[in-house]
Amino acid sequence: GANGEGPNGKKQVYDWPAFHATVRKYAPNAVMFSDGGPDVRWIGNEAGYAGETNWSLLRGSEVYAGYPKYTELIEGHADGTHWIPGEVDVSIRPGWYYRSSEDEKVKSVEKLRQIYYESIGRNANLLLNIPVDTRGLVHPNDSTALMGLRVQLDQDFRENLATRAAVIGNSQKGRRFSAQKVLDHNFQSYWTTKNEAKTGWLELTFNNPTEINTVLIQEYIALGQRVERFSVAAEIEGKWKTIITGTTIGYKRILKFPTTKTTKLKISIEQSRACPLISTIQFFKTK
Structure with a gap:
């Protein structure tokens, strides 16, 4: 947005600590967004994607509104000091505000699907801008695209094929953190390794040959983001x-x-970075 520059070329200086303190006082559960948070960060672009590597960490005392090295925000900071996850903000249209000239330029269902996979599917929040038209309503073209996306995602994630499988791990820290926890539909439970081992594997076995083309994995982030590299293999x-x-x-x-x-x-x-904490593993066959 505008930074307050006037005809004399002087930049407006904002008292961000005062803004933050006021919000914390009157709306303590509000989530504040900017290049540097303090709660969630801009992802460094408005194209609808997060980095394939995406840390929820940021060097919070270093990044500020208007941070010039904003491309760093696409991946966050691996050595970050503050938990400031990324938020992908993108508009369903070319612009952020309604223009009738853009009625035929609403993003397609397939493009919105791509945005979902490259934001939500890359450890980011998604803020999808939907401008209201001159009636104060969502235009039918935008509504149709949104409903189409809902149908598509319901189809994509209709059946978690991992529920058909038996799962074992090469290591587990007792029954409370067994391999079966990744299939129990409870984000508060998780599998982890014994003796603080930083590597490990989980193996899923199906009774019958099964076709898959999508994997969904979640860490138990209440105890931090840990995994730096992983792979999926098929026999x-x-x-x-x-x-x-x-x-x-x-x-x-x-x-x-x-x-x-x-x-x-x-x-x-x-x-x-520490023993992995994996709360969910799901497999799907999408079209």
């Missing part, structure tokens, strides 16, 4: 074949890959 003709790799996971990571038919899948945590 094909008796040999393990890596089908997708990733870096950070965070609250939610969704990855698509070519359709693979298998009876065994292995999710390997290859690098983590």
Whole structure:
């Protein structure tokens, strides 16, 4: 937005600490957004995507509104000192405000789907701007696209195929943190390794060959974001074949890959800052 520059070229100076303190006083549960938070950060673009690597951390005392190195915000800071997750803000139209000239330029369902996978599916929040028209209502073209997205996502995530599988882990920290926790639909439970091991794997076995092309993984972020690198492999003709790799996971990571038919899948945590805490693993076959 405008930074308050006037005809004399002087920039308006904002008392951000006073703004933040006022919000905290009168609306303590409000979430404040800017390049540097203090609660959520701008993702560094308005194109609708977060980085494939995306830390919820930021060097909070360094980043400020108008931060010139804003491309850093796409991935966050691996060495961040503050928990300031990214928020992807993008408009359903080319502009942020309603113009009748853009009625035929509303983003397609497929484009909105891509934005979902590249924001929510990359450990970010999504703020999708929907401008109201001159009647004060959402235009039918925007509404149609939104409802189409809802139908598409319902189809994509209709059946979690992982529920058909049995799961084991190479290590677990007792029954309370067993491998089965990743399939129990409870975000508050999770699998973790014993002896603080920073690597480990989970193996899912299906009774029948199953086709999959999408994986969803979640960390238990109440205890921080830990995973730095992971992979998913499928057993094909008796040999393990890596089908997708990733870096950070965070609250939610969704990855698509070519359709693979298998009876065994292995999710390997290859690098983590501390023992991994995996709350959810789901597999889908999307169209």
